[in-house]
Amino acid sequence: MRDVRNMIVGAVLVFAAYYLGLVVVSVSALPIPGPLMGLFFLLAMLFLFPQLEVHTARFVTFPLKHMSLLFIPAVLGVSIYWADIQSNALAIAIAIIVTTSISLGITAWFSQQLFNSKSGSGSDVASKGGKQE
Structure with missing residues (x-):
């Protein structure tokens, strides 16, 4: 209940x-x-x-x-616009590649900054010869 x-x-x-x-x-x-x-x-x-x-x-x-x-109707609905997709395929592909690259780059940079800040503030295993205290 x-x-x-x-x-x-x-x-x-x-x-x-x-x-x-x-x-x-x-x-x-x-x-x-x-x-x-x-x-x-x-x-x-x-x-x-x-x-x-x-x-x-x-x-x-x-x-x-x-x-x-829940994505099946959206994916099937894309078939209505197939002619537009074909005529703009190069622009769509470039937009997908560029935006994916930018978002991956920003995510990687942010993650690196986060990992660097965490390793600098806590106990750094590498600087202590691999031993944690």
């Missing part, structure tokens, strides 16, 4: 954040998608009220496990 209650509370939280995001974006004419604003609201709720994490996690586990099924 507790699992059902957790799922219902989690569903209410997720859908409330989603619709709140839609309303805020439509009222304020913000240039971001409403569902994205809803994710920000959900994230803020989880930071402000950590006890809600149990309910939210219980509800979102099933959709996250089966996320690939």
Whole structure:
């Protein structure tokens, strides 16, 4: 019975954040998608009220496990625009390659900075001859 209650509370939280995001974006004419604003609201709720994490996690586990099924309509919908995709294939390929390279580069740089800062602040195994104290 507790699992059902957790799922219902989690569903209410997720859908409330989603619709709140839609309303805020439509009222304020913000240039971001409403569902994205809803994710920000959900994230803020989880930071402000950590006890809600149990309910939210219980509800979102099933959709996250089966996320690939949710992409089937989007992938099949691309076939409608096949002529546009073929005519712009080079531009699409360049955009994908460039943006992927940039995001990988930024992620690698940020990770390196993070690892360097952590190894500099804690005990450095390499400088102590491989022994941790």
